[in-house]
Amino acid sequence: xxxxxxxxxxxxxxxxxxxxxxxxxxxxxxxxxxxxxxxxxxxxxxxxxxxxxxxxxxxxxxxxxxxxxxxxxxxxxxxxxxxxxxxxxxxxxxxxxxxxxxxxxxxxxxxxxxxxxxxxxxxxxxxxxxxxxxxxxxxxxxxxxxxxxxxxxxxxxxxxxxxxxxxxxxxxxxxxxxxxxxxxxxxxxxxxxxxxxxxxxxxxxxxxxxxxxxxxxxxxxxxxxxxxxxxxxxxxxxxxxxxxxxxxxxx
Amino acid sequence: xxxxxxxxxxxxxxxxxxxxxxxxxxxxxxxxxxxxxxxxxxxxxxxxxxxxxxxxxxxxxxxxxxxxxxxxxxxxxxxxxxxxxxxxxxxxxxxxxxxxxxxxxxxxxxxxxxxxxxxxxxxxxxxxxxxxxxxxxxxxxxxxxxxxxxxxxxxxxxxxxxxxxxxxxxxxxxxxxxxxxxxxxxxxxxxxxxxxxxxxxxxxxxxxxxxxxxxxxxxxxxxxxxxxxxxxxxxxxxxxxxxxxxxxxxx
Numbered sequence: 274x275x276x277x278x279x280x281x282x283x284x285x286x287x288x289x290x291x292x293x294x295x296x297x298x299x300x301x302x303x304x305x306x307x308x309x310x311x312x313x314x315x316x317x318x319x320x321x322x323x324x325x326x327x328x329x330x331x332x333x334x335x336x337x338x339x340x341x342x343x344x345x346x347x348x349x350x351x352x353x354x355x356x357x358x359x360x361x362x363x364x365x366x367x368x369x370x371x372x373x374x375x376x377x378x379x380x381x382x383x384x385x386x387x388x389x390x391x392x393x394x395x396x397x398x399x400x401x402x403x404x405x406x407x408x409x410x411x412x413x414x415x416x417x418x419x420x421x422x423x424x425x426x427x428x429x430x431x432x433x434x435x436x437x438x439x440x441x442x443x444x445x446x447x448x449x450x451x452x453x454x455x456x457x458x459x460x461x462x463x464x465x466x467x468x469x470x471x472x473x474x475x476x477x478x479x480x481x482x483x484x485x486x487x488x489x490x491x492x493x494x495x496x497x498x499x500x501x502x503x504x505x506x507x508x509x510x511x512x513x514x515x516x517x518x519x520x521x522x523x524x
Numbered sequence: 525x526x527x528x529x530x531x532x533x534x535x536x537x538x539x540x541x542x543x544x545x546x547x548x549x550x551x552x553x554x555x556x557x558x559x560x561x562x563x564x565x566x567x568x569x570x571x572x573x574x575x576x577x578x579x580x581x582x583x584x585x586x587x588x589x590x591x592x593x594x595x596x597x598x599x600x601x602x603x604x605x606x607x608x609x610x611x612x613x614x615x616x617x618x619x620x621x622x623x624x625x626x627x628x629x630x631x632x633x634x635x636x637x638x639x640x641x642x643x644x645x646x647x648x649x650x651x652x653x654x655x656x657x658x659x660x661x662x663x664x665x666x667x668x669x670x671x672x673x674x675x676x677x678x679x680x681x682x683x684x685x686x687x688x689x690x691x692x693x694x695x696x697x698x699x700x701x702x703x704x705x706x707x708x709x710x711x712x713x714x715x716x717x718x719x720x721x722x723x724x725x726x727x728x729x730x731x732x733x734x735x736x737x738x739x740x741x742x743x744x745x746x747x748x749x750x751x752x753x754x755x756x757x758x759x760x761x762x763x764x765x766x767x768x769x770x771x772x773x774x775x
Contacts (some may be wrong), residue, residue: 280636282541282635283634284635285543285547287542287543287633288541288542288543289541289542290538290539290540290541290542290635290636291538291540291541291545292531292536292538292539294542295538321661353748357639358636358637358640358643358648359643359644360640360643360644361640361643361649366643366646366763366767367763369644369767370646370766370767370770373770374770380730381641381644381728381732382637383533383534383539383637383641383727383728384533384541384610384635384636385531385541385634385635385636385637386609386634386636386637386640387611388639388640388649389611389612389634389637389639389640390609390632390634392609392610392612392617393610393611393620393632395617395621397611398611398639398655399654399655399656399657399685400654401654402652402653402654402680403650403651403652403653404649405650406650429653429654432674436651444683476633476634477632479631480634494683512618514561515621516546516617516620516621519621519624520733
């Protein structure tokens with residue numbers, strides 16, 4: 274039978290594609306990964322809208338592939354739902370690989386991802402360098418990686434994805450504080466009060482919030498409900514600057 | 525009223541989200557940009573499925589924003605449909621900006637993009653550097669940019685988006701030939717017969733085709749119908765290599 278890996282988008286139950294919804298309704302089993310991201314609706318909203326029982330897949334199982342899901346997909350049509358786009362996070366490729374190795378047909382249904390939803394900031398997506406993750410500092414007191422990625426990206430724009438450990442969700446404010454903290458240890462003058470940043474919350478939803486400006490102007494703004502992300506623009510084209518100014522914290 | 529900028533995904537009429545479809549059905553006017561990408565269905569398939577008259581917007585109008593659309597959105601709900609995700613191409617930010625400047629509410633409905641659909645190759649998206657475009661060489665006989673981006677990306681992966689000038693669509697084969705041609709002029713030994721590449725066709729559709737291998741093994745493979753794209757992996761993690769081998773042209 275077929276393993277369908279289906280992106281369900283960024284905000285709520287209605288972000289699934291028409292094709293994806295049809296497939297979910299026709300599948301024998303429906304799994305949902307529920308850890309790498311956060312929707313603006315509840316698990317029950319999803320189950321009700323899809324009119325299906327949804328089984329929560331836990332992180333350990335899916336990161337290592339899942340023998341149970343693979344076994345089931347040999348005889349049943351199985352939908353594996355992923356928030357955002359199926360492979361924007363790193364953890365589902367293994368599931369696809371194991372299914373293919375077992376001769377199970379795999380079909381991918383793509384959807385929106387934070388990696389392109391940030392296009393709304395006006396920064397051109399093709400000019401982004403490597404994406405960096407900022408984990409909670411308690412877990413990584415000597416954290417340097419996001420700082421090093423920023424440095425390596427040079428003139429390119431840098432997207433920082435912020436840690437999600439429900440019920441803890443890193444805010445733009447915490448992310449900025451973390452970068453300032455690393456600056457204090459590394460002292461390479463990469464992050465200053467005047468560094469330009471764009472803080473984003475709830476991109477892809479009906480209630481997005483975007484503010485641009487210098488770190489000193491952004492660091493205390495309340496961005497509201499998660500998820501948040503942070504962008505440090507590289508060299509901006511004047512058209513990019515125009516949109517940057519549209520979101521200015523001073524306007 | 526509201527200007528809705530709605531991504532309609534990568535393959536066909538059923539890739540629009542449930543939310544997007546509802547909005548399209550409720551709008552007074554529906555525009556479609558029809559130049560930066562290519563679906564696997566026809567214009568008429570879209571119009572029929574949406575049960576709406578669709579107006580084709582031409583490139584010049586939308587790149588510079590569109591005064592007609594802005595004027596209409598002052599009094600009507602207008603949907604502007606974009607293949608893929610609204611801001612994956614560079615040309616629609618201006619439309620959003622002008623609408624906002626005229627006090628028109630703008631709402632973005634995100635969808636799948638080639639920029640994340642390439643995750644199916646097993647390469648981790650956060651390790652991609654700048655994206656490069658390869659235009660037809662006839663138009664740019666001294667083309668160097670994609671080669672320079674590849675060099676600049678260093679250890680990072682590089683995605684090449686291939687020119688689309690309907691009815692001409694650049695193939696993986698033509699893209700490889702173009703890179704070899706630039707190598708012949710630049711002679712920096714960046715592209716050789718042994719360079720590893722991944723050729724992709726029709727990602728996001730029900731009929732994707734992906735082949736990985738050295739340039740000498742890939743350059744004559746027929747990838748079939750457009751659109752195509754090409755990837756040159758940077759330094760691969762062993763998990764990335766495993767999936768790379770799954771798509772090997774020798775297997």
